Amino acid sequence: MKKxxxxxxxxxxxxxxxxxxVGGIGxxxxxxxATLKFKDVPSTHWAAAAINSAVxxxxxxxxxxxxxxxxxxxxKAEMASILGRLDQPNxxxxxSNNFTDIPEWAQSGVTSAIQKGFINxxxxxxxxxxxxxxxxxxxxxxxxxxxxxxxxxxxxxxxDVKNTVVPAKExxxxxxxxxxxxxxxxxxxxxxxxxxxxxMFGSDRTTxxxxxxxLIARYASVAKTKASDYKALNELRQVGxxxxxxxxxxxxxxxxxxxxVHLTGNRKYDNVTDDFSKVRNKEIVTDTNYADLxxxxxxxxxxxxxxxxxxxxxxxxxDEGVKLQSxxxxxxxxxxxxxxxxxxxxxxxxxxxxxxxxxxxxxPNSNAFLSYGAPKAGDYTKNRGVFTVNxxxxxxxxxxxxxxxxxxxVTLESKDGSVFSVIDTK
Numbered sequence: 053m054k055k056x057x058x059x060x061x062x063x064x065x066x067x068x069x070x071x072x073x074v075g076g077i078g079x080x081x082x083x084x085x086a087t088l089k090f091k092d093v094p095s096t097h098w099a100a101a102a103i104n105s106a107v108x109x110x111x112x113x114x115x116x117x118x119x120x121x122x123x124x125x126x127x128k129a130e131m132a133s134i135l136g137r138l139d140q141p142n143x144x145x146x147x148s149n150n151f152t153d154i155p156e157w158a159q160s161g162v163t164s165a166i167q168k169g170f171i172n173x174x175x176x177x178x179x180x181x182x183x184x185x186x187x188x189x190x191x192x193x194x195x196x197x198x199x200x201x202x203x204x205x206x207x208x209x210x211x212d213v214k215n216t217v218v219p220a221k222e223x224x225x226x227x228x229x230x231x232x233x234x235x236x237x238x239x240x241x242x243x244x245x246x247x248x249x250x251x252m253f254g255s256d257r258t259t260x261x262x263x264x265x266x267l268i269a270r271y272a273s274v275a276k277t278k279a280s281d282y283k284a285l286n287e288l289r290q291v292g293x294x295x296x297x298x299x300x301x302x303x304x305x306x307x308x309x310x311x312x313v314h315l316t317g318n319r320k321y322d323n324v325t326d327d328f329s330k331v332r333n334k335e336i337v338t339d340t341n342y343a344d345l346x347x348x349x350x351x352x353x354x355x356x357x358x359x360x361x362x363x364x365x366x367x368x369x370x371d372e373g374v375k376l377q378s379x380x381x382x383x384x385x386x387x388x389x390x391x392x393x394x395x396x397x398x399x400x401x402x403x404x405x406x407x408x409x410x411x412x413x414x415x416p417n418s419n420a421f422l423s424y425g426a427p428k429a430g431d432y433t434k435n436r437g438v439f440t441v442n443x444x445x446x447x448x449x450x451x452x453x454x455x456x457x458x459x460x461x462v463t464l465e466s467k468d469g470s471v472f473s474v475i476d477t478k
Contacts, residue, residue, distance in 0.1 A: 089118075090103070090114055090118060090119055090120040091117075091118045091119050092119045092120060092121065092122060093120050093122055097122065097262070098262075099122060099262035099263070099265055099266055102262070102265040102266040102269065103120055103122060103261075103262060103265050105265075107120070112261065112265065120261065121261060122260060122261055122262035122265075123260050123261075123262065124260060124261050125185035125186070125258035125259065125260060125261075126185065126186055126258075126259050126260065126261055126263075126264050127182065127183055127184060127185055127186060128180055128181060128182050128183075128184060128185075128186045128190075129154060129155055129158040129161075129162065129180070129182035129183060130158075130186075131186045131191070131194070131259065131264065132158060132161055132162045132165040132170070132171060132180070132182075133158050133161030133162070133165070134161075134264065134268065135161075135164075135165045135168070135170045135171075135194065135198065135268075136160070136161035136162065136163070136164030136165040136168065136170075137161070137164070138168065138198075138268070138271075138272075140168055140198065140201065140202055140275065141168070141201060141202060142167045142168055142169070142201070143167060143168065143169035143201045146166050146167045146168075146169065147166055147171075147172055147173035147174060148166070148173060149162055149163040149166055149173065150173055150178060151173065151176070151178065151179060151180045151182070152178055152179055153179045153180060153181065153182050153183070154180060154182050155182060155183070158182060162180065162182070165194075168198060168201060169197050169198050169200060169201030170194045170195070170197055170198040170201075171194060171197070172197060175193075175231075185258040185259070186258065186259045187255065187256055187257060187258055187259065188245065188253065188254045188255055188256075188257050188258070188259055189229060189232040189235075189236065189253075189255030189256065190232070191245075191259045191267070192232060192235040192236050192238075192239040192244075192245055192255075193231075193232055193235040195235075195239060195244055195245075195267070195271055196210060196234075196235040196238045196239055196244075197235070198271065198275070199238070199242075199271075199274060199275055199279075202275045203275075203278065203279060205278065205279040205280065206238065206279045208279075209238050209241070209279045209285060209289055210234045210235065210238055211234070212288075212289040212292050212293055213233075213234050213237040213238060213241070213288050213289055213292040214233075214234055214292055215291075215292045215293075215295075216237050216288045216289070216291045216292030217288075217291055217349050217351065217365070217386075218233060218236055218237050218240070218253075218288075219240065219247070219364055219365055219367070219368045219424075220236065220240070220247050220251065220252065220253035221247070221250070221251040221252045221253070221423075221424050221425050222252060222253055222255060224424055224425050224426040224427065225425055227255075228253070228255060229255065232255055236253055236255065237288050237292075238285065238288075240253070240284070240288070240364070241282055241284045241285030241286075241287075241288045241289075241364070242274045242277075242279075242282050242284075242285055243270070243274070243282070243284070244267070244270050244271060244274055245267070251423050251424050251425075283300075283361075283364075284364040286300060287300050287363060287364050287365075288364065291349060291351070293329065294327065294328050294329040294332070295328050295329055295332035295333075295347070295348065295349050295350060296328040296332075296349070296350040296351070296352070297351060297352055297363060297365070298328065298350070298352050298474070301352040301353070301354050301363060301381065302352070302354065302381070302454070304454050304455065304476045304477065304478045305326075305454070305462070305474040305475065305476055305477070306326060306474060306475070306477045307324065307325065307326035307473065307474060308324065308461040308463070308473040308474055308475040309475075310324075312461055312475060313461055313463060313471070313473045314461070314463070315465075315471065316337065316465060319465065319469060319471055323469055323470060323471045324471045324472075324473050325470065325471065325472055325473075326472070326473070326474050327472070328350060328472055330466070330470040330472060331347065331464045331465075331466045331470050331471075331472040332347065332348065332349075333346050333347070333348055333388075334346060334466040334467070334468060334470070335466060335467045335468075336405070336464055336465065336466055336467070337465040337466070337467055338404040338405060339403060339404060339405060339406050340400065340403045340404055341392065342391065342392060342393060342396045342400045342401070342403070342404060343389045343390055343391045343392055343393075343396060343401065343404060344389070344390040344392070345387060345388070345389055345390075345404050345405070345412070346387070346388040346389075347385055347386070347387060347388075347410065347464065348386040348387070348388055348445070349385070349386040350383070350384070350385050350386075350410075351363070351365050351369070351383075351384040351385075352381050352382065352383060352384075352452060353365060353366050353369055353370055353381060353382040353384065354381050354382075355370060355374055355375045355376050355381075355382065356375060356376070356378070365384070367420055368420060368421065368424050368426070369382065369384050369416050369418060369420060369421050369447075369449075370382060370418060370420055371418045371419050371420050372420075374418070376451075378455075379453060379454055379455050380451050380452065380453055380454075381451070381452040381454070382449065382450075382451065382452075383409045383410070383411075383449070383450040383451055383452045384416065384447055384448070384449055384450075385409075385410050385411075385412070385447065385448050385449075385450065386445065386446070386447050386448075387412045387444075387445070387446060387447075387448055388443070388445045389401065389412070389439075389443065389444050389445075390442065390443055391439055391441075391442050391443070391444070395438055396438070396439050397433070397436060397437040397438045397439065398413055398414065398429055398433060398437035398439075399413065399437065401413060401429070401439075402414075405464075407450070407462070407463075408450050408451050408453070409450045409451065409452045409453075409462050410450060410462075410464065411448055411449070411450040412429070412448045413429075413448065414429060414448060414449060415428035415429045415430065415446060415447055415448050415449060416428070416447065416448075416449040421447075426447050427444075427445060427446040427447060428446050428447060429444070429446050429448065431444075431446065432444035432446065453476075454476040454478070455476055455478055460475070461473050461474070461475040462474050462475065
């Protein structure tokens with residue numbers, strides 16, 4: 053992995069959570085001796101230490117009225133100039149600064165940010181809109197493009213997460229732009245950025261001076277770390293590539309032995325696989341004929357692990373403090389149905405698959421799930437659970453049993469002949 057090089061005054065800024073200023077570095081020794089108290093940055097402010105360090109080092113300046121304005125937005129030109137001063141490897145194929153709207157003072161900074169991979173001019177149409185406020189979605193794109201320049205595995209991660217489930221409210225509502233989705237996933241998977249208390253990533257929210265004061269330090273830390281070192285990012289990548297996080301949550305489940313798998317029709321054991329991607333988004337053989345059914349994603353959550361070892365999807369589906377009995381994992385499945393009858397109800401949906409793990413009958417009812425606004429069965433039903441749309445796509449909840457008498461093979465057969473089947477082998 054290439055290493056980001058941080059030297060001199062820049063290193064000091066990064067280590068203290070500072071950000072390089074747009075208008076001059078100043079004297080860090082003199083600045084560090086100053087006593088800083090901003091009227092609008094109390095000691096309890098979430099970014100107080102980073103803000104004070106940034107100003108002490110001369111990378112930001114306070115205002116003459118004694119304020120810092122931590123919530124004030126940062127423009128694209130300002131952020132580009134900040135990123136352009138980071139001493140990291142240049143991109144192997146940087147674009148050209150052909151923007152026509154860059155202020156003279158920001159020209160060199162924008163050019164440097166392009167050379168270092170943060171900004172790709174081909175994503176724009178000749179104008180950066182340099183004087184407009186930088187939004188968080190675009191910030192995620194810039195930062196993760198920078199990571200991709202430092203280490204090729206981050207570049208691969210940006211591709212791997214293309215089809216992942218992003219644990220942010222905008223993803224579930226369909227409001228997360230495709231052009232930003234991959235970057236948001238990698239930014240969240242590395243801990244660079246996260247959702248707000250309202251579960252929104254805030255792609256359209258402006259990036260503030262306070263956020264910049266901490267983001268650059270976080271970026272420096274991540275850039276010195278391998279992509280594979282981040283459990284959450286690994287999980288997002290695996291879901292993107294295969295449709296499930298099963299093998300990262302548990303190593304109990306392996307391909308079902310031939311004598312324990314039940315095959316229908318003329319299928320042979322050669323058709324059996326433990327690769328979930330082979331049946332993902334394919335029509336599944338059902339027990340009843342009420343609807344055609346596909347499985348888009350399968351998320352497993354282990355409630356018995358410590359907080360630091362939790363799935364990145366835990367806060368999306370499970371309320372804090374909830375724990376299942378030993379021998380059970382939560383199973384959350386995204387179903388895509390094509391209903392054949394105008395009167396099909398949820399009970400009939402539950403009869404499509406005779407499985408406690410893949411059970412389209414009911415959706416999660418946790419406060420966490422409701423707060424993320426993920427689609428649920430009830431969004432598409434009326435009285436007595438009758439579906440009101442022909443093609444509902446929603447999340448359902450089941451259980452995956454292991455290490456007990458209830459543990460049996462978990463099997464999905466696709467109509468094209470592939471058979472996914474795993475069983476607890478411990």
